[in-house]
Amino acid sequence: MKTWEYIVRRLILLIPVIIGVTIITFTVSHVIPADPARAFAGGPKAQPETIARIRAELHLDKPLWEQYFYYLNDLIHLNFGRSFLENRPVTEALGQYFPATFELTIASMIFAIPLGILGGIISAIRQNKLSDQLSRIIAIVGYSLPIFWLALMLQYAFAYTYPILPLEGRLSVGMTPPTHITGFFLIDSLVTANGATFTSALLHLVLPAFTLGFSTLAIILRMTRSSMLEVMGADYIRTARAKGVSERRVIYQHGLRNALIPTITVTGLQFGALLSGAVLTETIFNWPGMGRFAANAVLGLDFNSVMGFTLVVAIVYVIANLIVDLLYAAVDPRVKLGGG
Amino acid sequence: MEPTPSTTDQPLLSIRDLKTYFYTYEGVVKALEATSFDIWKAETFGLIGETGCGKSVTALSTMRLIPQPPGKIMSGQILFNGVDLLKEPETTLQALRGCAISMIFQEPMTALNPVYTIGHQIAEVILLHQSFPEIPQKKTYNPITRRRIRRAREKRAFEKAIESLDMVKISDPKKVAYQYPHELSGGMRQRAMIAMMLSCTPDLLIADEPTTALDVTVQAQILDLMKDLQQRKGTAIWLITHNLGVIAEMCDRVGVMYAGYIVEIGNTDKIFANPDHPYTRGLLRSIPRLTEDRRRLEIIPGSVPNLITPPEGCRFHPRCPYASAVCSTTAPPLIEVEPDHCVACYNYATAKFSVVGAQEEHDRPSA
Amino acid sequence: MKSNESRIKDLRFTFHLFRRSLLSMVGLILILILLIVALIAPFLASEHPSYVEVPTEQGTTRVEERWTIYFDRALQPPSLQHPFGTDDYGRDIFSMVVYGSQTSLRICILVIGISTLAGIILGGLAGYFGGVLDEILMRITDVFLAIPYLILALAVAAALGRSIDHIMEAMIITWWPSYARLFRGQVLAIKEQQFVEAARSVGANNSRILFRHILPNSIAPLLVEITLDLGAVLLVAAGLSFIGLGASPGTAEWGLMISMGRTHMFHAWWYVTFPGLAILFVVLGFNLLGDGLRDVTDPKLRR
């Protein structure tokens, strides 16, 4: 079956899942015993008639199931409703915050994946050597660390005690963000050839990306190690050696390619962990992304935003896993797309 | 590297007192104690014995492919064309493997790398061990030129790979070359394997139970294939199997192995004609013959000893009906009983003498 | 099904493998420490909460802890009588960390216990009987698994309102699908094996097959998963309380303590440091233990 056919089929299969997600988010956000209308209307000093009107506008006077269909209908028109915390459409807010989060996530992956794989290989081929034990310990500590605590400690160490890195934010104070092309400050500032902005953005990325990526690194390292160990025991590795292939080539050509297969799957799953981690990381590093937005929304019971965020995350996550499956098929000829 | 030309009086491969241990958590497995034998140019040598008696270990030791840890070659010599492989650096062995000495394995299913095409895997050997005079070999650091040369060599290697596939009588080798292992049948894979390992015309081909995993008809084909390749290329074949039939039809000489020892070695016909070691005899009896009518097959009483705590002296003595005091104290040396036929047993003579008795005993109707 | 003595031999071997790995032992020790601390908290801590009975929204009552406030000794650095220092309410952080272990343990055990149970029952039925039931369950789990743990828990907990019980409910809702999946897979795999066929052929009824044959043989992977998840649960719970959804203010909960200490980080480092270390070590313990178990139950390693 052709790749694009497969993709289309997968995307179609997504629809029920997404609908399910909307049902969850909707129910979740409508059992809240809060009065969004009054919150919209500005709290204690709000005028009753204003509140009534807003309640009508938000269909809060309708039965729940009816509200759900209003909600679905809005979604179809890509309208996630209005965020009262930010007093603007959720879509707009998410649109603004998505690139920031995406930049952060990608950055942390870029740092975590290669290091993780490399570490995995090294500790696999030097099994039970000192370096192996060390990287194993790093790995296990890595995915046992409470990410928010790690963030605080890093701030304490590198932004307060030894202030070598910025404490928070995406750019240093007063620096105007580069003209919006991709929303990735790094890329935009490069494209617009703005060195200062680039360095600032890069420096601001270091701590959050590290915090976010650390656990991912740990898990990938662990996965690569174990699968590498397994692969290096396989018959075809012996064959390769019998062919007179150099050890180096045996590891990187014959071993790694096979060992990567499970790693890829894990990476896909990790994407979800990264998105979750973003909520905590962004809150602490005051990173203007979806995660911080979501945290504020949850605390402020801005349920349109919460729903919007959850939905976006779900979609991104599911698509990430689709991509992983494609990669999977690309790496392993035995995998046939659509074969279940 | 081209194999060094050998004189006729010098064996191609000569293994001397090879001692290989495995350090497992249960204890030290003394897989090989003092294994010695020779293989001569262009001959077919068969190594036979029950599973777990150390056949494969010997082969892997020869290739220096014993996984270590847990394995370790303790002592001994492996002289290949007079060169002691155990003393050579890894690089030399890499040059030898797949070129002068190749090995094909028991499991064609898992022995090929699932993520590369057959052609690619064969081409790899060729690229490693062959030079391409037709391609200009100028030393340049211009990445583009280098790349172009590499591409050319790869292309050529792939063609050669297809040729060697053709050589092992694979119909439509082009197609197969572009296929992945999982798309081929067991027999086809084994052919591909052989093609891979013979593509550099090695002096010695170690075939570790090449046919056990295949069904009978395919077995025959593979064996024939190996035979005529040997005739065409003059490769010495070291055939490891527990199948006496295969030995009988393939091998010029045969070594019988028991619990890490060569217990009997020599010309195949001679050994099959009059086996001297009780164990060999047991083995030979345990195959059905159509010529004589037997009510039931011989079986050797007892089972292969645990190699962590092997019996003292002759490792066969606990199972041996003729064991004498000496057997349980010191391991018997190989004694030449006739030209090109040695046996490691103290009382092979008595054993031989009492065969008939044993025979009758067995054949007496039990009623 | 394995014969009994072979089972025992197997177990001994397993234990041997386990003992051989130092890291696993460290994990075991850490968890034992946690258990002991939680058990003897009253003797370990220098200060103790008082307990009062308070009504809940559901009309029932629950017992809440109360810590006496001493503003006169707020934010004191670590000293002999306050090994971990005091917080901005003058409460002894050491005692709170010690008592916090009880809370953490409670969260882990309840969440994992209930979601595992749900997972086993639902997954077991789905896997065993298959058909429509299976389809439905799998679609439902699909939906749940399409949302990362913390985020779903975040949304649910937010809706339920701030309280430990609520985040536990939220996490149960989040966690059961993965267990349902896991156990279903197990059942599907095992139910095809000979001994099950055999049992069926001798006329064992479904429940017997499920609980006497399938369950015991799928316990190993389940156990590994559980141990590893105990750590994950603790992390998510702490994360939620850190964001401000977890324990009600004034209770000793590690995540909450960190988030309360955060505003004082620069002039009272001990406030955030020690609860954090507590979390780290406990999760580390669970993970090391889990890894150890995984390794020893992994057939590949047993060769």
Next chain:
Amino acid sequence: MQQKKACAIALLTCAVLIITTLSGCTQQNTQQQTIKNPTTYVRYDIGEPRTLDPAEAYDSASTDMVNNLYDRLVTYHGNDTTHIYPSLALNWSVASDQLTWTFHLRHDVLFSNGNSMNATDVQYSFNRVLIVNSPDSGVAWILAQCMDTNSTTIIDPFTVQIKLTKTYGGFLALLAFSVASVVDKETIEANGGVVANTDNEWMKEHAAGTGPYMLNHWTHNSEVVLTQNTNYWGGWSGNHVSTVVIKSADEASTRILALQNGDADFAYIPYENLVDIQTSTGIRVVQEPSYDVVLGLFNTLSDNAFMGNKEVRRALSYAFNYQSAIDNAYNGYLYRLPGCIPKGMPYYDTQNGGTSVYNYDLAMADQILNASGYLRNFEFKHAFYRFNNTAIRVWYNGGNAERQKMALSFQDALSKLGINSIVSTESWPQYLNRMYNTNEWDFMFLGWMPDYNDPDDYIAPFVGSAANGGDTFHTGYANTSVDTYINQGKYTVDPTARAAAYTAAFNIYIDDPSLIFIGQNTYTRGMRTWLQGYAYNPVLEYYYYDYYKA
């Protein structure tokens, strides 16, 4: 064994890391004293504006923006809140009827977009506020209480006349409030115009004012940047900051650090964090009394019937530890508040001469409760509780550190009184919902800030009954005699009579309380000493035009 070695090394590195990290806690990092970005004023604050539209702005973050982007007819200067000075209006006069006001406008005023400002814009601005009647904030009521769409008439291009619907003493004060800002008719007509009862989306995010600054960009939840309005009628000679950056950083630690390393010139620092900056060089702590009062609310309609009993409320008023709240929750940055009217406003002394009636006195509380028959008659774990162990539900809104402290110490005190209590917190919307739409609360905390400078903005909403347009906090309080005195005070003009009325109201109220008056916030901020021209004005909070760095 390798593993042991590895573990050892790992532990060692951890130890080293922790030690090096923590060792930093002793050393105070001293910052360089060179002025960072000298022409830019940077403030780190919590939250962000909801809108830039004068007709909608009500929260302080928004009004702050409006005050600097737009001008009003009249304004305050420096920290003087008692006098009102001309701004867009050169001068004004009021007719004898106290209803008709005439304003003469400046001729030289341009909007940031170059259009010139005249009477049409003024009329348009006021009417716009009344018509839009912002659904989002409901701020329009401030003008609506004495103006309607016919009030404003244009005499000539630079003269406007405003005819009030009823006399109102605080009219000028009210014109100085951000809602009365003058906007550019053309611009608004070009961008959505005026729609009844609907906020103008464009105006939320954009601005075209006559004020000293204009909007450069606004990145939500991150920063608002203003740059100087070159058309400003005040001109740019002299010292003024040319750029204004308002960063939203919800974490106190962030703001502190920004202040310490000079990234911020001005930052909101909560009380408990002032210790972090007091020692730091180059930083000044700003402390001023504010009109921002902190209250505790009793729900007289609570489904716990005993809350309806004034004796219980009196007892509880004695059970609140005011001093501890001031010292520990607010680190002393709180003035004790005797009644509704904050210190600094007229008629403050009518409240028991400005000294509080209630103080922390458990014995008294105990006595009152026993006297009114609420005895400790329930035992749980060897402790005895009143009200059959019914718990008093104390609520505060999440993330409010001071209120958390007060709530928890109140709980402490209550338990000493043998009263069981639950302290809970929830997000602002839930909190409001609980207050307005349920009776599932007994005690809550709330703050109140002035809209404009008159005591009437406090008393009526606080202690007036719902029937009398009061009871803003839904305490369900209704005391007719209090109401009558409040109204007396509101409509009499003679100060002494007014004072008498307020005194009477207070004396009745204080024996039947529905609120506990905790205190009056001290306005505390952190500020770099290099920031000049700053003056605290409780009404007009910031006026950047006066700022410069040196």
